[in-house]
Amino acid sequence: MPWVSAIVLLPLVGALSLLAVPPGGAGAVQARIHALVAALGTLVLTVVLVVEFDQDVAGLQHIDHAGWAEQVGLSWDVGVDGISLWLIVLTSALFALGVGAACWRLPERPRGFLALLLLAETGLLGLFAAGHLVLFYVFWEAMLVPFFFLIAMWGGEGRRRATATFVIYTMVGSLLMLVAIIATAFVARDATGQFTFLIRDLEGVAFTDTQSTWLFLGFALAFAIKLPLWPFHAWLPRTYVAAPILVTALLGAVMSKAGVYGFIRVGLPVFPEGAHRLAVPLGALAVAGIVYGSLLAWRAPTMRLLVAYSSVAHLGFIALGIVAIDVQASQGAVLQMINHGVVVAALFGVVAVINRVAPDDRMDGLGGLAAGAPRLAGVFLIVAMASLAIPGSNSFAGEFLILTGVFRQHVWLAALACLGIAYAAVYMLRMYQTTMNGPVPGGADDGRRAELRGRDLAILLPLVAAMLVIALWPRGIVDATTRSIERAVAPAQVAAGRPADQIRATPAQNPPAEALPLPGDEAEVTP
Amino acid sequence: MITAGAATLALGAGLWPGRLARRHGPALVGMAGITAAIVMSLLLWGERQDSLGGGLRADRFSLLLNILFLAAAAVTILLAWREPAAVDRRGEYVGLILISATGMMLVAGAGDLIMIFLGIEILSVALYVLCALEVWRERSLESGLKYLIVGSVGAAILLYGLTLLFGATGSIRLADIGRELEGTSFTGEPLVLAAMVLIAAGLAFKASAVPFHMWTPDVYEGAPTTVTAFMSTAVKAAALAAFLRVFSGVMPDLQDDWSVVIAVVAVASMAVGNIAALVQSNMKRLLAYSSIAQAGYLLIGVATGGIAGAEATLYYLLAYAAMTLAAFAVVIIREREVEDGDTVAALTGYGRARPVLGVVMTVAMLSLAGFPPLSGFVGKFLLFGSAVEADLTWLAIVGAVGSMISLGYYLRVVWVTWAPPLDGAARRTFAVPGPVGLATVGSAVAVIALTLLASPVLDACRGAAEALLAP
Numbered sequence: 001m002p003w004v005s006a007i008v009l010l011p012l013v014g015a016l017s018l019l020a021v022p023p024g025g026a027g028a029v030q031a032r033i034h035a036l037v038a039a040l041g042t043l044v045l046t047v048v049l050v051v052e053f054d055q056d057v058a059g060l061q062h063i064d065h066a067g068w069a070e071q072v073g074l075s076w077d078v079g080v081d082g083i084s085l086w087l088i089v090l091t092s093a094l095f096a097l098g099v100g101a102a103c104w105r106l107p108e109r110p111r112g113f114l115a116l117l118l119l120a121e122t123g124l125l126g127l128f129a130a131g132h133l134v135l136f137y138v139f140w141e142a143m144l145v146p147f148f149f150l151i152a153m154w155g156g157e158g159r160r161r162a163t164a165t166f167v168i169y170t171m172v173g174s175l176l177m178l179v180a181i182i183a184t185a186f187v188a189r190d191a192t193g194q195f196t197f198l199i200r201d202l203e204g205v206a207f208t209d210t211q212s213t214w215l216f217l218g219f220a221l222a223f224a225i226k227l228p229l230w231p232f233h234a235w236l237p238r239t240y241v242a243a244p245i246l247v248t249a250l251l252g253a254v255m256s257k258a259g260v261y262g263f264i265r266v267g268l269p270v271f272p273e274g275a276h277r278l279a280v281p282l283g284a285l286a287v288a289g290i291v292y293g294s295l296l297a298w299r300a301p302t303m304r305l306l307v308a309y310s311s312v313a314h315l316g317f318i319a320l321g322i323v324a325i326d327v328q329a330s331q332g333a334v335l336q337m338i339n340h341g342v343v344v345a346a347l348f349g350v351v352a353v354i355n356r357v358a359p360d361d362r363m364d365g366l367g368g369l370a371a372g373a374p375r376l377a378g379v380f381l382i383v384a385m386a387s388l389a390i391p392g393s394n395s396f397a398g399e400f401l402i403l404t405g406v407f408r409q410h411v412w413l414a415a416l417a418c419l420g421i422a423y424a425a426v427y428m429l430r431m432y433q434t435t436m437n438g439p440v441p442g443g444a445d446d447g448r449r450a451e452l453r454g455r456d457l458a459i460l461l462p463l464v465a466a467m468l469v470i471a472l473w474p475r476g477i478v479d480a481t482t483r484s485i486e487r488a489v490a491p492a493q494v495a496a497g498r499p500a501d502q503i504r505a506t507p508a509q510n511p512p513a514e515a516l517p518l519p520g521d522e523a524e525v526t527p
Numbered sequence: 528m529i530t531a532g533a534a535t536l537a538l539g540a541g542l543w544p545g546r547l548a549r550r551h552g553p554a555l556v557g558m559a560g561i562t563a564a565i566v567m568s569l570l571l572w573g574e575r576q577d578s579l580g581g582g583l584r585a586d587r588f589s590l591l592l593n594i595l596f597l598a599a600a601a602v603t604i605l606l607a608w609r610e611p612a613a614v615d616r617r618g619e620y621v622g623l624i625l626i627s628a629t630g631m632m633l634v635a636g637a638g639d640l641i642m643i644f645l646g647i648e649i650l651s652v653a654l655y656v657l658c659a660l661e662v663w664r665e666r667s668l669e670s671g672l673k674y675l676i677v678g679s680v681g682a683a684i685l686l687y688g689l690t691l692l693f694g695a696t697g698s699i700r701l702a703d704i705g706r707e708l709e710g711t712s713f714t715g716e717p718l719v720l721a722a723m724v725l726i727a728a729g730l731a732f733k734a735s736a737v738p739f740h741m742w743t744p745d746v747y748e749g750a751p752t753t754v755t756a757f758m759s760t761a762v763k764a765a766a767l768a769a770f771l772r773v774f775s776g777v778m779p780d781l782q783d784d785w786s787v788v789i790a791v792v793a794v795a796s797m798a799v800g801n802i803a804a805l806v807q808s809n810m811k812r813l814l815a816y817s818s819i820a821q822a823g824y825l826l827i828g829v830a831t832g833g834i835a836g837a838e839a840t841l842y843y844l845l846a847y848a849a850m851t852l853a854a855f856a857v858v859i860i861r862e863r864e865v866e867d868g869d870t871v872a873a874l875t876g877y878g879r880a881r882p883v884l885g886v887v888m889t890v891a892m893l894s895l896a897g898f899p900p901l902s903g904f905v906g907k908f909l910l911f912g913s914a915v916e917a918d919l920t921w922l923a924i925v926g927a928v929g930s931m932i933s934l935g936y937y938l939r940v941v942w943v944t945w946a947p948p949l950d951g952a953a954r955r956t957f958a959v960p961g962p963v964g965l966a967t968v969g970s971a972v973a974v975i976a977l978t979l980l981a982s983p984v985l986d987a988c989r990g991a992a993e994a995l996l997a998p
Contacts, residue, residue: 067982068981069981069982071982071986072908074905074908074981137899138899141898142900144898145893148938149945152942152945152946153945160942160946164938167934167938171930171931171934175897175930175931178908179920179923179927182908182911182915186915
């Protein structure tokens with residue numbers, strides 16, 4: 001059974017089937033059924049994939065390969081390893097919740113909204129599953145289109161500038177990435193004699209240091225913009241503010257992982273020398289992002305902006321974990337990707353609830369909601385504690401792993417990054433305090449209106465439950481990723497000259513040492 | 528022959544007594560002729576046949592392009608179903624389109640210099656008339672006159688270049704010229720150098736590549752929109768076909784010399800086209816500048832030479848024709864509904880009023896911008912790939928930067944299409960006549976189909992590229 005292809009394509013099928021639904025009120029029920037079946041079906045398939053996953057295998061599993069235009073090296077090639085597995089789980093779970101939320105309270109033109117949500121889901125799942133560089137690029141770009149429309153057609157004020165900035169920023173990096181992808185394949189052909197875009201075949205190709213650095217740079221720019229790494233982050237606050245809150249939650253929780261994922265899927269294993277050379281500059285940018293994002297979050301006037309800037313800081317942590325070129329830090333980074341996804345989704349869920357009282361998102365008119373809304377206060381407290389990574393929360397495990405790993409490699413970067421933890425306490429507590437405690441400017445009625453209702457709990461409780469599970473048992477995620485991360489990081493560790501006891505996997509070699517074909521030899525392309 | 532014959536019959540059918548026959552007769556005859564010619568091209572596929580003493584050949588290269596020209600002509604005729612210029616003069620309209628297509632086929636299948644020139648002239652003369660077909664509109668007349676003057680200059684330059692090439696090599700047969708130039712270099716041959724520059728300039732006029740592009744926006748804006756659609760797709764394809772025939776096909780050994788010249792033209796076209804398009808408020812002018820930029824992308828494939836370059840150019844020509852026709856189709860429909868329908872602003876909220884047309888426009892624009900997985904992306908991927916393979920990575924990077932700039936205006940159209948409609952603006956929509964709708968949706972489907980069926984299409988393009996380079 002081609003599990004992975006099914007998971008990637010089921011939301012697309014759902015989106016297409018929505019076209020058959022009659023528009024307007026008549027089709028509202030049908031549209032809900034189509035969207036829910038597609039989203040929940042994907043989630044069920046993902047659960048099966050988790051059960052079937054073998055965590056002792058380091059490379060991709062469940063590979064599906066099919067021809068597209070094989071004359072020029074294009075093919076459909078998807079699979080999962082420990083790193084992508086949890087991102088796929090995160091994506092399908094959060095989109096199932098998102099589609100559920102959208103079905104509960106249908107927006108205007110529900111058919112289009114739900115179809116675009118499902119298209120975005122296909123884009124993200126395909127990105128996390130792609131084992132082929134061009135396919136990776138296709139999904140990387142294709143997912144922009146549904147998000148563009150979701151923001152442009154359902155967004156709030158300033159959506160026009162936000163969409164333009166969002167798409168142009170992202171495309172600028174990625175078109176250079178396209179050239180880098182093509183160049184990678186040709187340079188690798190000259191080195192190994194085989195022409196391929198398959199990532200696993202490109203791992204271990206002996207690029208020269210210069211080639212590796214330039215090609216890595218081509219990719220790194222695209223990843224840094226998507227991440228977003230400071231100073232490439234200007235699109236993020238605008239987009240987060242202008243998008244409908246459900247879309248913002250999905251952007252922050254899932255799409256923001258694409259850039260980090262690119263670094264660990266392509267950057268480190270394929271261009272280890274380039275990654276090693278640029279690790280410290282990228283790490284410095286990540287730390288700058290942590291400090292910058294935290295400071296702006298501290299002063300943010302609205303809840304959405306606060307969460308947006310806190311995301312810049314948290315994603316800086318995750319990026320730092322990857323570029324430290326350390327197994328433990330990378331494990332922390334992958335764990336933190338999942339944590340951040342769950343926590344940000346929950347935070348935006350809480351913000352959406354508080355929006356009932358403060359439609360303009362501003363915090364200065366709010367206060368004392370806890371009195372009328374004890375359930376909200378409780379959930380918000382858990383989420384806020386998780387976001388500032390208090391010991392015992394799910395984020396703590398991730399940040400701890402990242403910081404210990406980074407500390408081992410770059411003491412100063414780790415020391416400066418710790419500032420982010422301190423700042424996080426300041427801005428998260430400020431948000432909690434100004435909204436929940438103190439006097440009630442809007443009257444007691446405000447709290448009652450903000451109290452969690454059944455459907456809010458239906459969205460938030462699974463997220464809180466996920467946080468608690470990860471907090472108590474982070475090994476569940478970490479163990480499954482170990483082999484894949486060791487394999488992904490090993491080439492860069494070798495390039496960085498790390499001591500042998502830190503390197504726990506043998507880097508791939510292409511061409512294999514025992515059969516070195518000469519440049520220009522026509523070797524058979526491995527499927 | 529079939530197409531030329533159909534053109535004659537269509538002209539005749541336009542004179543038939545009876546209003547109904549005069550209205551629909553020519554189009555039906557024309558469509559029948561096009562269908563027959565496409566079937567004939569498919570039947571001939573695979574073999575190479577020479578006629579007119581080697582002056583005209585039917586190889587895979589020319590056959591593939593013939594299908595492209597004929598398909599573009601068919602879409603144009605369908606789109607012109609209600610075109611004011613075409614309704615009363617249906618016979619002339621269909622006849623001229625087919626004559627122009629005949630000229631293009633002569634260019635694509637040319638075996639000697641005379642045929643190239645004849646083909647270019649036949650296709651141009653028909654277009655001069657077509658541009659000015661809306662005789663009651665001053666801009667249409669002006670457009671025809673402008674195109675006539677500029678086109679004549681271009682033709683003269685081309686002819687000059689062809690003559691010099693004949694003088695340098697002593698033959699008009701492309702195969703003989705190729706043998707004569709084998710292993711030589713421009714450096715020692717000033718005559719050949721001059722010939723090349725003049726031929727490139729003459730063809731660049733037709734392909735509307737910078738710096739020979741000045742006429743494009745004015746002529747595109749003034750001409751009847753269906754004619755503009757035909758010009759921007761089929762004529763460009765014919766010019767690129769001539770580029771490939773003369774440069775890649777005849778003088779592959781001299782590639783080091785001419786590829787730089789063409790690369791420079793490509794870079795200039797991408798830069799000027801993309802930047803100027805950013806500030807256009809008229810859809811036809813926007814598409815005109817976009818077509819200048821697209822000519823730049825296409826020339827990347829010519830500049831890289833070899834089979835990979837020709838293959839990429841051919842594939843992108845197919846994709847470009849489909850997406851440009853789709854974009855023009857929506858403009859044509861909108862133009863008939865509101866007075867200033869060819870402005871970008873006229874599309875405001877159109878996607879919400881007419882979702883199908885909105886989707887067609889979106890697909891066309893995203894594909895032109897190179898969004899995956901649409902065919903425009905596959906084409907750009909091939910073009911950039913051929914450039915990187917030919918050690919012209921800088922050209923690929925320039926292409927990528929050009930694509931980034933192009934997002935500015937392609938996305939603006941997408942944005943406007945789906946924006947909330949302007950307050951108070953009358954949202955006039957007419958029922959779209961069946962043939963027009965068929966052509967519109969067909970073009971958009973072709974954009975997607977070229978991606979899904981990339982493998983067989985690329986096989987065909989590769990076959991065509993190999994036929995081009997075969998002696």
